[in-house]
Amino acid sequence: MDESWEKAKAVFATLGVAPVAWLVGFFLLPLAIIWGYSFGENSSLTEISVNGTLSNYVHAIKPLYLGIILKSFWFAALTTVLCLIVGFPVAIAITFASPRTKGWLLMLIMLPFWTNLLIRTYALMAVLRTEGYVNTGLGVVWSALSHLLALFGHPLGPFHPLDLLYNNFAVVFGLVYVQLPFMVLPLYAALDRLDRSLIEASLDLGAGQLTTFRRVVVPLAIPGIISGALVTLIPSIGAYLTPDLLGGPSSLMIANVIERQFKTANDWPFGAALSFLLMYMTFLAIAVQAIVTRNRTRRRG
Amino acid sequence: MASRLTRSRRSLLAGLGAAAAGLSFSAVEGCAAKRPIGPNGEELRLNLYNWDTYIGDTTLDDFKRTTGVEVKMSLFSTNDELFAKLKAGNPGFDVIVPSNEYVTRFRIAGLLESLDHAKIPNSANLLPAFQNPPFDPGRRYSMPYTWLVLGIGYRKSRVDSVPDSWKWVMDSDRYKGRIGVFSEADDMIELGAKYMGHSVRNIPLDVIDQVAKMYIRQKPNIKIFHHDEGQDLLAAGDVDLIMEYNGDVAQKMLEDPDLDFVVPREGSIINSDCLCIPKGAPRPDNAHRFINFILDARNGAAIYRKIKYPTPNAAALALMPPDYRNNSVIFPPPEVMARCEYADFEGLDRAHLFDETVTRIFAA
Numbered sequence: 001m002d003e004s005w006e007k008a009k010a011v012f013a014t015l016g017v018a019p020v021a022w023l024v025g026f027f028l029l030p031l032a033i034i035w036g037y038s039f040g041e042n043s044s045l046t047e048i049s050v051n052g053t054l055s056n057y058v059h060a061i062k063p064l065y066l067g068i069i070l071k072s073f074w075f076a077a078l079t080t081v082l083c084l085i086v087g088f089p090v091a092i093a094i095t096f097a098s099p100r101t102k103g104w105l106l107m108l109i110m111l112p113f114w115t116n117l118l119i120r121t122y123a124l125m126a127v128l129r130t131e132g133y134v135n136t137g138l139g140v141v142w143s144a145l146s147h148l149l150a151l152f153g154h155p156l157g158p159f160h161p162l163d164l165l166y167n168n169f170a171v172v173f174g175l176v177y178v179q180l181p182f183m184v185l186p187l188y189a190a191l192d193r194l195d196r197s198l199i200e201a202s203l204d205l206g207a208g209q210l211t212t213f214r215r216v217v218v219p220l221a222i223p224g225i226i227s228g229a230l231v232t233l234i235p236s237i238g239a240y241l242t243p244d245l246l247g248g249p250s251s252l253m254i255a256n257v258i259e260r261q262f263k264t265a266n267d268w269p270f271g272a273a274l275s276f277l278l279m280y281m282t283f284l285a286i287a288v289q290a291i292v293t294r295n296r297t298r299r300r301g
Numbered sequence: 302m303a304s305r306l307t308r309s310r311r312s313l314l315a316g317l318g319a320a321a322a323g324l325s326f327s328a329v330e331g332c333a334a335k336r337p338i339g340p341n342g343e344e345l346r347l348n349l350y351n352w353d354t355y356i357g358d359t360t361l362d363d364f365k366r367t368t369g370v371e372v373k374m375s376l377f378s379t380n381d382e383l384f385a386k387l388k389a390g391n392p393g394f395d396v397i398v399p400s401n402e403y404v405t406r407f408r409i410a411g412l413l414e415s416l417d418h419a420k421i422p423n424s425a426n427l428l429p430a431f432q433n434p435p436f437d438p439g440r441r442y443s444m445p446y447t448w449l450v451l452g453i454g455y456r457k458s459r460v461d462s463v464p465d466s467w468k469w470v471m472d473s474d475r476y477k478g479r480i481g482v483f484s485e486a487d488d489m490i491e492l493g494a495k496y497m498g499h500s501v502r503n504i505p506l507d508v509i510d511q512v513a514k515m516y517i518r519q520k521p522n523i524k525i526f527h528h529d530e531g532q533d534l535l536a537a538g539d540v541d542l543i544m545e546y547n548g549d550v551a552q553k554m555l556e557d558p559d560l561d562f563v564v565p566r567e568g569s570i571i572n573s574d575c576l577c578i579p580k581g582a583p584r585p586d587n588a589h590r591f592i593n594f595i596l597d598a599r600n601g602a603a604i605y606r607k608i609k610y611p612t613p614n615a616a617a618l619a620l621m622p623p624d625y626r627n628n629s630v631i632f633p634p635p636e637v638m639a640r641c642e643y644a645d646f647e648g649l650d651r652a653h654l655f656d657e658t659v660t661r662i663f664a665a
Contacts, residue, residue, distance in 0.1 A: 064660060249525065
């Protein structure tokens, strides 16, 4: 790889121009502008003067906003753990499926991406709402059961629909639903590379299924777990559509606050400062992951 | 039931806007074929930037037939989207439809062209109440298109009596878990102040604080803070009482006779969506002609027949059928309307204070 890079520098450089220009022009530059705004203030309804003030950051670390960030982090962590619990068996099932089935299963994991997130979220609302599919279905079962029991003289009371939408449950449910593929794919990638003979050896040498899973499969899947957790955790912290549409009166997440700064409140500098505060925290998480990974490789090597 | 997601002035589109981060800066002129030049020296074209479901079925065709001017309509879903799109420079719109508070914002930001009243003779058709509003004295920058009033939409079979006080949504547990409150920061705080007997303008800081405390107390009873899709929540059975605009509920009442709407006795906020010409409009004369066309009695009536919002146009109102004119949802009783006021844009510091106050409420 290094050799071919040495030989074909010009080719690599030519191929690299477009993506680098794209990255600089449409990612780094806008990001730098927003970063600049975070040190500015509104001088009028339409203008922002960047004067190096730290007041936006001082405002952003008020307990009110730190509390919301902490809560968003808690929602995201819960989502990540649930995705891991649900995703791990799925990833294992895909790994050990026959090649033909594997293709189909992977496609099913990718299938949701063919539909826009907003449409999927609205669909979820149709499923969860008071007169939605879940409650309607349960209602039918309930009344059938009630009729049946009435024959024995014990009819059930009226059906009370479950509160499934517009609360924190719905937010976490929605986040798990959205993020699950991002957990399954890295897990699958890690498990697929796993040397099957290690599992056979473990089972052969007397470890039970559970011990093999705990002592062999999980440790070997750690890189997949970490990257899966990161790509689930980070977008979940910044989720705003899901809490906005599925959440209840106490489901505010930090991205909703940021969104309002760029829209109704028209306070871009403060919104920028909140965004970057969140980004610094994300960098910190990635740094921690890098250190953990490096220590592991060093221990092994 | 579940799939009741009919479009209204600002529901699904608002979500789609949110999905796309709300901000896009595409030019509207695009590469559409050039149209011929009209007698006024302007190209026979007009770019209108409007709310969704907010025009008559044939209005644009009628205008083209009368004047030869072809209207291209783009849609926005929130005033913020409209403001964001124009604050970086007018991408080519000739007529926009901001709400009154944003008429003020646009005016302060110097983004509106003043109107030439000589070119809008039909402004004589306006009801007197709309000829000289506080947010635009003398109508120098805006002509009213519709007006709206916030009130309580409710499901008749699920309330004990007509919920004609804000108390039932803001300050009572009688309808626990069945209440929807409008999440817009200024409307929330201003209506809270109105309930406490204060004007919706120049609210003192201690009243703002009391309002915040009241909402925080009320939170266990509130099912959702919604974004102007209250009529859908009401129709879907998710809530039984909802803070919403009269026109939105009136549209839904046609499908569901169990719904009704009341403006609480404490009074409320009136809004008015207005036709304005943004600074840098490429075809200001066509824009004036279009505004004059809309204010014509027959053209206006065709629009209001379709969109069911209250009209500020006396001549158009006279042409409307009685089920519109005598509809107490579209036109709440005058004694209640007398207690309603326009809110005002009171500067960015105020906007930030309101925003932080609702953040406090949501986070509590």
